[in-house]
Amino acid sequence: MACAALIGSSPAHAAHPARPDGPVLDQADVLPAADEAALSQRLTAYYRNSGNAIVVVTVKSLEGETIEDYAYALYNQWGIGDARTDRGVLLLVAPIDRQARIEVGCGLEGTVTNGIAEQIMQTKLIPEYHQQHFLQGTVAAVDALIDYLQTSTAANDNGPHSQACRERAKQAGG
Numbered sequence: 001m002a003c004a005a006l007i008g009s010s011p012a013h014a015a016h017p018a019r020p021d022g023p024v025l026d027q028a029d030v031l032p033a034a035d036e037a038a039l040s041q042r043l044t045a046y047y048r049n050s051g052n053a054i055v056v057v058t059v060k061s062l063e064g065e066t067i068e069d070y071a072y073a074l075y076n077q078w079g080i081g082d083a084r085t086d087r088g089v090l091l092l093v094a095p096i097d098r099q100a101r102i103e104v105g106c107g108l109e110g111t112v113t114n115g116i117a118e119q120i121m122q123t124k125l126i127p128e129y130h131q132q133h134f135l136q137g138t139v140a141a142v143d144a145l146i147d148y149l150q151t152s153t154a155a156n157d158n159g160p161h162s163q164a165c166r167e168r169a170k171q172a173g174g
Contacts, residue, residue: 015063015086016074016077017059017074019067019077022043022044023043023044023054023055023056024056024057025056025057025058026056026058027058028060028094029058030075030135030138032135035135035139039056039139039142040143042054043142044106047167048103050141050149051087052081052087052108053080053082053087053088053089054089054142054146054149055078055089055090056060056142057074057090058093058095058134058138059094060096061096061097062097062099066098067092067100067101070092070094070101071092071103074090075088081107086105086106086108086118087107088103088104088105089104089112089145090102090103090104091141091145093125095129095134100121100125100126102117102121102145103160104117120145120148121141123144124140124143124144125137128140129163133136138169
């Protein structure tokens with residue numbers, strides 16, 4: 001339901017950070033404070049206007065947990081996006097572990113497919129992170145996500161599409 005990429009692989013269960021007040025948590029401290037605040041304001045306004053939640057998280061370490069498990073658990077623990085529509089995206093980066101992932105909610109899985117997520121990671125985020133351009137890579141990935149979420153495909157993505165999402169929706173009474 002999402003895309004993981006190595007920026008290098010990990011195993012176990014990390015303690016996840018508490019959900020912040022806004023859509024950006026820079027635990028790895030790779031974003032300048034003013035830029036982090038501007039990105040948070042931008043993503044808050046974007047959610048208000050579109051109903052699509054994008055959350056950006058950098059962590060100091062995955063503490064042995066796989067990027068896939070960490071992102072999935074964090075996405076669900078925080079409840080990213082509207083609970084009814086599940087139109088959320090988590091951009092998770094663990095720069096020290098050299099891993100990143102885009103985790104997508106069931107309501108957007110037809111728009112931000114694994115292929116699209118992989119393309120964003122490989123062409124926008126990872127090249128900049130390799131150059132230690134963390135802000136540029138993060139912003140480029142966010143820009144690409146917003147571009148995809150503004151397409152007619154996204155507007156008409158009624159999810160859930162995958163069997164796992166359909167089962168989860170059925171269990172939730174949806």
